[in-house]
Amino acid sequence: MGRFLFVYRANSGIIGNIPGALAKVFGGKSTCTLCDITHGPVREKPEWERFITSLREMPETYHADDMPVDVAAYLQRNGLRLPVVLERNGDRLRLAASSADIASCRADAGCLIARLRSYGERPSCAGGACATKKPER
Helix, strand or coil, rough: CEEEEECCCCCHHHHHHHHHHHHHHHHCCCCCHHHHEEECCCEHHHHHHHHHHHCCCCCCCCCCCCCCCCHHHHCCCCCCCEEEEEECCEEEEEEEECCHHHHHHCCCCCHHHHHHHCCCCCCCECCCCEEECCCCC
């Protein structure tokens, strides 16, 4: 497994984080479902911090306004919307969690953590054929 890339549907910097922080302070949710999962009103959620430090490789974190060109091209080529979690393995990118997957967790860090942990256990498929053994009948 490679390195996770978390791409938030928010802009970088303090100014970019103000709308989401204010929404959380006043009991709402931000427009970024990944932000709602990973952050409280002022900092990362402790459960999320523990998950990040448990990974073999430190993930890369990007925002709508600072993602690398190859990431933006991958998202556009595959019709993906932010937020997303990708996996970078060398120069290859692969979708680990779509915006729909992230939204389905409903701001529950444990839900996304479980999805990402199980992602590493999924078979790698190339050309439509998975490299897993089919069950015997």
